[in-house]
Amino acid sequence: MSLSNLIQNWDSFRKRRPYEDQYKDAPYKWAMVIDLDSCIGCNACTVACYAENNLAVVGKERFGKGQAMHWIRIERYWGEGEALETEFPERGAQYLPMLCQQCEAAPCEPVCPVGATHHSPDGLNTQVYNRCVGSRYCSANCPYKVRYFNWWNYPERAWPNPLELQLNPDVTVRSKGVMEKCTFCMQRLRAGQDKAKTAGRLLADGEVLTACAQACPTSAITFGNLADKNSKVARMWKNQQVDLAKNAQDKSEEGVRGYRILEDLNTYPSIVYLERLRNFAA
């Protein structure tokens, strides 16, 4: 996207995609479901992400300045309205695993002056590190605050010898001045896709998982291919009555609990959350 695009086509861009059946003939469209009733807030996913994606440990001072690099984080809320007026959080805490929502109409994409953030054919919102010039417009425009900027040259600081031996060779170690974000573990996807392609087939459901989904002790995270109507993730989206191409869902059935965060901003996220449940009779 360029400046002219921004000025002329903003509205059409924001509403153009995803159009219905956009991924009908595509082999892959990666998506996720996170069940907030299963998530116990244990942080296994966040540490798994540090291990898989070479995330830098920034230390206390920089963390305090908002420079933490956690691509996935557990937000903890105490509720809203009435829940906050009680003396104690009687219904427990609210845990929210927050990561890049891989929006179909991502607000971060059109504002990049150099096209470093773009949409991949399999529906990922990607960041091209060697194009990024560090304008940080994308981060400013992200409503989920899941883009992380390298304020420092972490390779020199975050992995004192021999910690660097743990770095995943399949993932670029980012340097100062570039933006980074969750990739849905693209290195795993690409390796899996290549393997499947060599064998002349498509990836099977569950054959490749993101690091967070693989680690999650409660299996709260389901990851898969939305273009495959039989995949678990596609069946869950359908079962929960969430349509990728809508910005307001028709909820005809009672008790469905799937929703997308900040959907009314026309971001068309690729992650469906399932509402947390509480037995209010207890």
Place this chain on the structure above:
Amino acid sequence: MSTGNMDRRDFLRVLGISGAAATLAGCGHTSIESGVEEVMSYVQPQDFVVPGIGVFYSSTCTQCGSGCGIMGKVREGRVLKLEGNPESGISGGKICGLGQAGVQAHYNPDRLHTPMMNIEGGLVPISWERANQLLDEHFGTKSSLQGEQIAFLTGGVSGHQRVVLENFLESFGSTQHVCYDAISTATGRAASKTVLGAEQPLWNFSKARLILSFGSDFLGNGVSPVYMAREFAKFRKAPRGTLIQIEPRMTLTGGNADRWYPIKPGTEGILALGIAHDLLQHPEFSGKVPQEVLDLVKNYDRDAVSEVTGIGADAVRLIAAQLWNNTPSLVVAGPAVEGHAYGFSNAAAVQLLNVILGNRGNSLEGQSEHPFPQMTPTLGSYRALAELHKKMVSGNCQALLIHGTNPVFTSPTHLEFSEAMKKVPFKVALVTHIDETAGQCDLVLPLLSAMEDFGTHIAEYQPSGVELMLQQPLMEKLYPETKGFGDILLDVLKKRKPQEYAVFPDYYSYLKAAVLKAKPVFHSDEPDEHFWETALMNGVVKWEGKPTDLEAKMVPLEVPEPHGLTTDYPFYFVPSIRPDMRDGRHAYLPWLQESPETMTTVVWDSWVEIHPKTAAQMQIKEGDVLLLQSATGSIQAKAYIFPGIQPDTVSMPLGQGHTQMGRYASGVGANPYKILDPIFDAHTGELALHATRVAIRKTGENQKVVKDEGPTNLQNGQKLVATLSADQAKLAREI
């Protein structure tokens, strides 16, 4: 695995990833050019190794005692990432954050590379030759040490490491294997044994409709958190079970409760008796309950209980009704219950509810019988350390070996453990890092990391049958001067008992022989090599077993009220256990330091949790540096305003406040162990972790609390985390 394991180790060495290989010999000569090492071309790699492709090897996680099966992704001779091993019935292919950080323990920049010796008050590096000389002087054939003069102080140990360790002690005629755990559950286990007939029964979440937890953080740091989390997730599927949590400070598990109640610390047993009182009103019980139990509960009517515990009379009625209407249920007790002067009675009163509700045989069963009693885990206690302490002070203990525990950091001030260390002439630490205890030893031996060593492990909690877990090296050792725990002990044993041990060149061969010797127990008729390779490949050998019956009984109890608050010490002090830091042994792992503690989202620090109401009364703001004063001592930390806490209580997480253990641990936060009062459980003698009372004083200083949550932490009317009433959801229809 298509080749023998030794071949793979050789291969890893050839790949030249080890520390020695990375070192250049100077003047353009590398170790390869000088012929020290060889280069093998990737054109003809060994079987199953493809450059650029990671291969997974099974092993066992040693970050805690749960014994989760793991897989290490190994590529070009380096272990990169750990995943859960689906073969393991405990981890089932899943892994927690603490487990993931195992690779950082291995690659930690502050690892110990060489043996060290204390010379004039400081540790200096020495050669293994000198270390062996010292070991030989003290533990060799000419050693005069006998019986109680030698002791081995460890954390939890199981499998063949425990066998070798105890054989080592036996060669001196000693049985002094002292197992210390600073967050011991010995009191709760003793209460469970008395009432339910098992220290740790099986919790069948699948058969329970309601879990009533008194301060048990089974999802965060109980006996097997990953397994419990997996089972809890199933418990939450249709028909969804309910969790009620009662505790003074909200734990991770409490955060997942359908209903959470704050209770005055130490009154959990009284509440349990109040609930029992309500339950026993049901006509079904008439004539079936021993008179002493009826006598025990008769004074605990709702109003009386409500006054002591701070839980409303209506709530007591509601909890009892929920239990009655949702059978079978499961009632569990955690550290908050047992950490008092009468923690045993407190925990026993909670377990009594299980007996009354008839949960035995349903949601509660006994663990399977055990084919290897000599390899079961030794579980630590405080009392064991206190008894060792007496021997150290009296001068009976002449030599002390320490492994897997850090009592100088975790023991309370009043024990004066550091002083007692000075009375022992020869102290040896077997460690991967120099911690506070190793810093006071005479000889410090550098161990292989868990990613470099062989071993077997047996977990305390065995969900089905018994699993013998195998730990194998995931890569060649990083530092040539490090040595395996088993190898060090075996080397001594080979000298002391050559007839029995000389046949084993190393711990690997000992372990292999030992596992193969156990082959008949597994009813296997496979050839030895095949059995061994399959075991290593799977990372686990399973022994089929059935759950056993529990012999539960109603025991008469006396549950006194806790000692109250005074004007000098007007707050209850609750040290909380972080799922990642535990007793502080993991504070040197940067991923865990930077991982926000879930309930507060604070990183890299210690903090004092205080209820908003109390904070407002005392005009305390977030970040105000508070001085916590107990009868024993004082520490400082920043205030964090936290709604999930009983208002007369303040809480601090354990695990920080290290003065050693490397760059990531030392100088971070404060150590609450050091202000714990000398109060002990009357029945077990365990240190009562939750019985200290404190006063709070503002120091006038305010510092920023570094945390992940935003300044308001509000959802501002947006649907971020939505909550639906459980009866409206249609879980059975979901995918």
